[in-house]
Amino acid sequence: MSTPTSSHAYGIGLITLLVGLSASVVFYTSFYLPESLAKPSVSENILEPEKELIIEIVPGAVIEGNESYVPNKATALLTINNKVIWKNNDDTAHTVTPDHRYTDGFSGEFGSTGVLKPGDTYEFLFTEEQEIPYHCQPHPWMKGKISVEKSRF
Incomplete structure (x- = not known):
């Protein structure tokens, strides 16, 4: 029976962190940033x-x-x-x-x-x-x- 090594757990944690950061960057640049920079509607x-x-x-x-x-x-x-x-x-x-x-x-x-x-x-x-x-x-x-x-x- 083999037990996971700490480097294996470290790798999974790092991948999870990168996926989370990527999702945050995509949300920020796709949704938040354009709305915050949008000019008001003017006649x-x-x-x-x-x-x-x-x-x-x-x-x-x-x-x-x-x-x-x-x-x-x-x-x-x-x-x-x-x-x-x-x-x-x-x-x-x-x-x-x-x-x-x-x-x-x-x-x-x-x-x-x-x-x-x-x-x-x-x-x-x-x-x-x-x-x-x-x-x-x-x-x-x-x-x-x-x-x-x-x-x-």
Whole structure:
């Protein structure tokens, strides 16, 4: 009569552990991960608004006391002009940086990554009502505010 050796029991335990880990990885990558990364359902009218809202960083914006973001207090309407484009028309690099971190459920984190060199643009598609004060990181006196509201139509 032969008795199982400890290496035989060790092998069965290792196979059981590997099968369990494999099943966990398959569940995580097939079911959990895609659901956690899925974007919310957003109306096609919001994803493709009628027009764009352009906010200019005007020439001379770097000089304290001058106008900077024009319009300075902009209102974007969902389905109408909720795709907002900031265009740097100044001869100095600037940013569009939220005063407080804001993440849109569909479009992600708001704020330009790096600086906008002269002639560059930054665009963001707002899909939720919100009011966001923002500024230029290297020039904090440059301030603006964007309000996103439901359209009345």
